[in-house]
Amino acid sequence: MTTVAPLPTVADLQAAARRLQGIARLTPLLESEALNALVGGRVLLKAEALQRTGSFKFRGAYNAISQIEASAVVAYSSGNHAQGVAAAARALGKAATIVMPADAPAIKLESTQALGAEIRLYDRQRESREAIGAELARRTGAALVKPYDDPRIIAGQGTAGLELAEQAAGLGAAPDAALIPCGGGGLIAGCGLALGALCPGIEVFAVEPLGFDDTRRSLAAGERVTNPPDGASICDALLAPTPGELTFALNRRQLAGGLAVGDQDVRLAMAFAFRHLKLVIEPGGAVGLAALLAGGFDARGRTVAVLLSGGNVDPAQFVAALGPSGPA
Amino acid sequence: MTTVAPLPTVADLQAAARRLQGIARLTPLLESEALNALVGGRVLLKAEALQRTGSFKFRGAYNAISQIEASAVVAYSSGNHAQGVAAAARALGKAATIVMPADAPAIKLESTQALGAEIRLYDRQRESREAIGAELARRTGAALVKPYDDPRIIAGQGTAGLELAEQAAGLGAAPDAALIPCGGGGLIAGCGLALGALCPGIEVFAVEPLGFDDTRRSLAAGERVTNPPDGASICDALLAPTPGELTFALNRRQLAGGLAVGDQDVRLAMAFAFRHLKLVIEPGGAVGLAALLAGGFDARGRTVAVLLSGGNVDPAQFVAALGPSGPA
Numbered sequence: 001m002t003t004v005a006p007l008p009t010v011a012d013l014q015a016a017a018r019r020l021q022g023i024a025r026l027t028p029l030l031e032s033e034a035l036n037a038l039v040g041g042r043v044l045l046k047a048e049a050l051q052r053t054g055s056f057k058f059r060g061a062y063n064a065i066s067q068i069e070a071s072a073v074v075a076y077s078s079g080n081h082a083q084g085v086a087a088a089a090r091a092l093g094k095a096a097t098i099v100m101p102a103d104a105p106a107i108k109l110e111s112t113q114a115l116g117a118e119i120r121l122y123d124r125q126r127e128s129r130e131a132i133g134a135e136l137a138r139r140t141g142a143a144l145v146k147p148y149d150d151p152r153i154i155a156g157q158g159t160a161g162l163e164l165a166e167q168a169a170g171l172g173a174a175p176d177a178a179l180i181p182c183g184g185g186g187l188i189a190g191c192g193l194a195l196g197a198l199c200p201g202i203e204v205f206a207v208e209p210l211g212f213d214d215t216r217r218s219l220a221a222g223e224r225v226t227n228p229p230d231g232a233s234i235c236d237a238l239l240a241p242t243p244g245e246l247t248f249a250l251n252r253r254q255l256a257g258g259l260a261v262g263d264q265d266v267r268l269a270m271a272f273a274f275r276h277l278k279l280v281i282e283p284g285g286a287v288g289l290a291a292l293l294a295g296g297f298d299a300r301g302r303t304v305a306v307l308l309s310g311g312n313v314d315p316a317q318f319v320a321a322l323g324p325s326g327p328a
Numbered sequence: 329m330t331t332v333a334p335l336p337t338v339a340d341l342q343a344a345a346r347r348l349q350g351i352a353r354l355t356p357l358l359e360s361e362a363l364n365a366l367v368g369g370r371v372l373l374k375a376e377a378l379q380r381t382g383s384f385k386f387r388g389a390y391n392a393i394s395q396i397e398a399s400a401v402v403a404y405s406s407g408n409h410a411q412g413v414a415a416a417a418r419a420l421g422k423a424a425t426i427v428m429p430a431d432a433p434a435i436k437l438e439s440t441q442a443l444g445a446e447i448r449l450y451d452r453q454r455e456s457r458e459a460i461g462a463e464l465a466r467r468t469g470a471a472l473v474k475p476y477d478d479p480r481i482i483a484g485q486g487t488a489g490l491e492l493a494e495q496a497a498g499l500g501a502a503p504d505a506a507l508i509p510c511g512g513g514g515l516i517a518g519c520g521l522a523l524g525a526l527c528p529g530i531e532v533f534a535v536e537p538l539g540f541d542d543t544r545r546s547l548a549a550g551e552r553v554t555n556p557p558d559g560a561s562i563c564d565a566l567l568a569p570t571p572g573e574l575t576f577a578l579n580r581r582q583l584a585g586g587l588a589v590g591d592q593d594v595r596l597a598m599a600f601a602f603r604h605l606k607l608v609i610e611p612g613g614a615v616g617l618a619a620l621l622a623g624g625f626d627a628r629g630r631t632v633a634v635l636l637s638g639g640n641v642d643p644a645q646f647v648a649a650l651g652p653s654g655p656a
Binding site: 030049107271322323 | 650
């Protein structure tokens with residue numbers, strides 16, 4: 001099978017970093033004495049929840065849209081890509097229409113609208129967002145900004161990995177491993193490219209929700225497999241049915257493997273971030289931390305980078321994480 | 329009236345910054361498009377909730393304890409200074425005993441203990457923490473680390489102001505005003521010193537809880553006044569009865585005035601920080617943002633620095649802020 005677009009390179013990531021300079025935020029790389037003590041290693045937390053629009057998605061969206069000539073863009077997204085595209089389009093003076101599932105978190109729907117985008121709701125069980133997006137693009141002349149399977153998107157998301165590597169070096173730390181949330185795989189494809197180039201010997205792991213661990217299983221199978229249709233997870237940002245074509249082409253050569261975490265471990269990680277990091281992390285953003293805290297990854301004696309990819313969570317969902325299952 | 333210790337200078341702040349280099353965190357200066365749009369100005373948010381121990385207090389504690397010869401320290405605190413002293417003492421290889429109110433937030437009591445300090449509880453209504461702290465110091469030979477009325481503490485807290493000024497300059501921003509939480513006044517005395525030196529023409533305002541606005545009223549009266557004894561506020565970090573002697577000596581010449589905010593405005597600010605900043609901010613840490621959002625300070629057309637001083641809040645208190653009064 002041949003791919004329809006060339007795979008991005010480290011040079012593409014560096015070009016994206018230049019485009020994003022002074023536009024995206026340089027998010028902090030945080031450390032927690034409590035977390036280090038708990039896992040017996042050194043954990044470096046890249047706080048992408050503090051990125052513009054509350055997730056890393058702004059990076060890829062801006063990098064892609066700044067290279068698009070059309071005066072309008074269309075995207076489909078459960079919410080974080082939606083906000084990233086809406087904010088990037090507004091910053092670049094373009095109109096944006098976003099196709100979003102009707103059951104997306106209210107905070108994501110409202111924030112996307114507040115950023116000036118037009119919303120087209122769809123039914124996740126009965127309609128195809130890809131088809132709706134393509135039809136809208138065809139009808140209006142707007143350019144489609146895919147959520148992950150686009151080299152410009154992958155390169156933009158990878159700038160988080162470039163920063164992480166530079167910030168770790170600035171602390172005198174050399175990460176042995178990185179735990180990165182994985183939905184369609186754009187973030188980890190870009191970050192894997194960056195970390196592989198800048199952190200020799202690093203092992204990069206995809207972390208996914210149980211039932212949506214298509215990348216983990218695809219890596220094991222050596223080809224793209226699809227999730228069973230009956231899965232459920234609180235990680236609304238990570239529910240892609242199958243790895244992207246471009247993203248998997250990168251991930252299959254860059255990743256050391258995959259990990260899957262359950263909802264309860266995700267809630268405990270969100271509560272840990274509340275208590276010890278003072279960060280609001282959404283379910284999909286907390287899977288790496290969840291894998292670490294639940295013992296799915298042994299960090300003893302190692303330096304582990306964890307990417308906290310977003311913080312767009314409804315109050316009720318957050319409160320549930322702080323509940324009886326949360327910190328005492 | 330003469331003061332018992334010399335007032336700190338900008339040189340003392342710079343010396344403190346050197347001591348804290350690589351020890352305290354350089355906390356990020358954040359910006360929110362939503363907040364800027366809402367207030368019609370530019371707001372720069374110094375996120376000290378991301379500091380070690382979850383508040384700015386680590387700065388002053390470390391700066392003071394690193395200059396103490398005794399092998400043990402004693403402190404009294406409602407919780408943030410407690411954690412700051414406990415963490416700094418541990419980092420410097422000293423024993424710490426902390427006198428804390430029995431009704432301090434559980435998260436603050438537990439975190440202080442987890443940092444290796446011994447806790448001595450007292451009854452806020454019937455006992456004097458100053459007397460207990462002084463007696464413990466006398467009996468054990470430990471050095472007393474006061475929460476704010478000490479030039480080394482003020483200088484340490486002021487390093488947050490030095491960073492803020494440098495980070496604002498790095499963004500090409502010149503703050504017209506700063507809104508800084510005020511309990512005993514150590515943080516704002518140090519930050520006022522730094523900002524006055526580095527941001528010519530800036531107006532620095534103390535923000536306090538309603539009923540605990542002793543610094544606001546003292547500034548107006550020209551002398552230190554005491555809060556009425558029957559006040560109540562969710563801002564547990566800001567309940568000092570009267571301004572410190574050293575801190576007021578600085579604040580009376582450095583501050584442009586004071587603002588007072590009510591509990592409900594504080595909860596709305598915490599909910600705003602949850603939704604738009606992805607930060608967990610405790611009540612006392614949110615008063616500056618509360619003043620801004622409640623319209624107590626007109627930011628239109630201005631650049632305003634807001635210091636978010638801490639994030640140590642119990643889940644129940646946080647959940648209450650996200651409740652019916654919180655974001656939709």
